[in-house]
Amino acid sequence: MSARSSQSPGHVIAPSLLIGTMAVGLAVGMDSLGFWNGLDERATAWTARLGDGMRDVPVVWVLVLTLVCAYALPLLMLSSPQWWRRVVLWCSLLMVTLAWLPVLALASWKLPPCMPLVALVWSGLCALIYAQRHSLPCEMPAVPPQRPARKVKEVGVVSAPEKSASES
Numbered sequence: 001m002s003a004r005s006s007q008s009p010g011h012v013i014a015p016s017l018l019i020g021t022m023a024v025g026l027a028v029g030m031d032s033l034g035f036w037n038g039l040d041e042r043a044t045a046w047t048a049r050l051g052d053g054m055r056d057v058p059v060v061w062v063l064v065l066t067l068v069c070a071y072a073l074p075l076l077m078l079s080s081p082q083w084w085r086r087v088v089l090w091c092s093l094l095m096v097t098l099a100w101l102p103v104l105a106l107a108s109w110k111l112p113p114c115m116p117l118v119a120l121v122w123s124g125l126c127a128l129i130y131a132q133r134h135s136l137p138c139e140m141p142a143v144p145p146q147r148p149a150r151k152v153k154e155v156g157v158v159s160a161p162e163k164s165a166s167e168s
Helices: 014-033 039-048 059-077 083-106 114-132
Strands: none
Touching: 014 059, 014 114, 039 059, 039 083, 039 114, 059 114, 083 114
16 A cells, blocks of 8 residues: 555645635734834845835735735645645745745835745745645556447347257
8 A cells, every 4th residue: 555545535625715814814913012023124124225106015906915825835736746746836825825925026015025935945844844744636556447238238149949850
């Protein structure tokens, strides 16, 4: 019996929703406690050098970005077969989120990056752990569809009645 077949069966939608909810809860909770205010200020301080007209991204858009990251990443990761693909998805989304900081700065927007990044790190880590401990549908071996057996109508050969020795 292989290691994958001995694991409990995994699902995609329900764990993705639970992982995303935990990630959003963690990110919003840490943000409301002011856990990374200094880090956010240092991350966006360099944008002030670009000019005086820098605007803060509204908090609602930061929250929307956090929600999208927290729910989309586990859904994508749990729908992808193989461990290395999940890591590539996770790292790619982290890099894209970090790359938004200078792009938005060029457009005169300051984005505090910590809340979406914490949601991405947490949801990606949880999705990797879940995928390692469960046998996901995308990794199940493909079983060729079984064609129903055709019923062959047996055709019996009707033979002529045998003549008895007395009739001949």
